[in-house]
Amino acid sequence: MSERRKFDFRKQHFVGEEGKLIPLLQRAQETDGYLSRQRIEEIHRQSGIPLAQIYGVATFYAQFRFSPVGKNLVRVCHGTACHVSGAKEITQAMESELGIATGETTADGLFTLEMVSCLGCCSLAPVIMVNSTTHGNLSEKEVRKILKTYRAAGAGEVQ
């Protein structure tokens, strides 16, 4: 309940401004980790934007999620440079290490594995991003090692 209180859209900078919907959804996802039905209805009530329109916009953009994510969000880059440098092999190694497919979250809620189109670190290909830390020049062995350090730490940033 306290979390709900903290999130008041009327205090958000973007309310009342043109083009506010996407920033509103972005802030909501930043707070909750995903867009819950409840939160979307709240945005609808406070902004007056029709629900259908909110869902139309939210489902259009790859950034928005509709289910909770694990404590560590692992994004595997599948850009051109990463593709030719072995992104597929790295993905397979991570899927087998975590026991999930891309797009899923581990049963212990520690990891969510996602693929992204390009992280823009092409010279360090293949690259992954865990939370907001980028790891580059990876091999199958190294990604397994990285996942182990995050698993040991539980959550948060690991250097």
Next chain:
Amino acid sequence: MEVLVGLGTCGIAAGAEHTFRALESKLGGDGPRFALSKTGCIGMCYREPLVEIRHDDGIRYQYGGVSADRVDRLVAEHLGEGRVIEDWLVWSDDGRGSERAYFTNQTRIVLRNCGKINPEAFEDYLAAGGYQALQKVLAAGDPEGLIATITDSGLRGRGGAGFLTGMKWRFTRLAAGSRKFVICNADEGDPGAFMDRSVLESDPHAVLEGMAIAAFAIGAREGYIYVRAEYPKAIERLNIAIAQAEARGFLGDRILGTDFGLHIKLKEGAGAFVCGEETALIGSIEGKRGMPRVRPPFPAVKGLWDCPTSINNVETFANVPWIVLNGAAAFAAMGTANSKGTKVFAMAGKVVRGGLVEVPMGISIREIVFEVCGGIKDGKKFKAVQMGGPSGGCIPAELQNTVIDYESINKTGAIMGSGGLVVMDETTCMVDVARFFLDFTQRESCGKCTFCRVGTKRMLEVLTRITEGKGKEGDIELLEQLASLVKNTSLCGLGQTAPNPVLTTLKYFRSEYEAHIINRKCPAHRCQALLSYTINAKCTGCTVCARVCPTKCISGEVKKPHVIDQSKCIHCGECHKACRFAAIAVD
């Protein structure tokens, strides 16, 4: 002495923050005295983390591969004893270092400050001549003359299409309406391209200054920067830069005491490639689904909230202050008849020196790959370069003398694009590359035009079955037919160019498609389903392969050659990876 650490995203990924902290711990200790600061990306991504030591007399020494554990030696030897560590030196002002060729072959206009100044220090940008162009423009008070200068310089949009920037500004200026917008397109979505990220991270004020000059030219008072949410560092530094410029009167109301004012807001993209298309980008800023609309009317006439809008790319804006200060003629002196100035390329893939390079237009692909970037990694054979991302195409090694120029690149079937240049060697399968790009465009199609939505999906299915060894006779013709339909019936650039990767690989590497379909072979040994593994005479009978095989289809006695049961083999390649005697042949 001053020590600078390159802290762009690439540097950070390579461990530059650890290096920075290790250097920080040396400050104020018993050792040598020095000042420590951050800088952006100098472009040499392949040698990150990079540390520059600047002597008091201005001579600079750049070291590469300075991980945190090398800091002790660097501080003791160079800073303490004044001895240059030749093994790590990549480049210096006094002509030393292993990577001199990387810089001597470049001409840096857009990247003029990248890796030299601290992107978070306003004074650094001013000291490098920053905001002088804006002052000059405001003092002259002649928007028409300014537009003429930009037009005369021959600057063309660096986002890919190559429209003359001066013309775009003129149309927006002439359009009726009192409220106008200037937008910076920083939605760099091409996989394999990171030029804009580097410029925003390393020299954000150059982009802001370019935008302010554009706003003055077209009569806009409001501006947006539409930047990818995947670039957190760029967003952070842009926010800092905007606040600094506003506090010092270079942005906001009454800039530098004149009547001209400009407010810039940052909009974070939400992960849709199609939003790089200008009308889709406008829709996204308006809070809608980012779907392109019919042009005309062009944004210059009817753009954001139906107001005249000029949308330019990051690199285009970064060129503007230089042109204003140095004159149109100096810019037009570089390049070819129709393509002036320089172009920044993001070099990636199988190339020795991967990173950002800025070269004059008119240089050949061969010169970029071999002279500037040191050729192909691991002594492999150069096969092709992919230019222009999912909208571009593959240019084969035979055409490596093609010069960088909008028209020459178009002739090959590729496009200049935003500047991603991915180098491919003999181990890259061209059918797989085409499939990779179609997979991308198929996912990113907004769904508005039927042929883009459904046609790309069908093309992807055909390409997938070819790479899986299920290709049929007639598939190549089917791909060609679909390609022309998708090209001709799509509204925006995404659909019109989506078939390019397939068409160019078909044009230059048709035999590879045929090998997949007719002979059921992948010449580059990339398509798993088409590979066959056999054990040759080099086998020592060490049993490693038999133990790693997931389907247990390898048999044999210890110390005697083993055999693979082809009927059970799933082509996973685990045995090939595990073998220490090169006894497993792949075909």
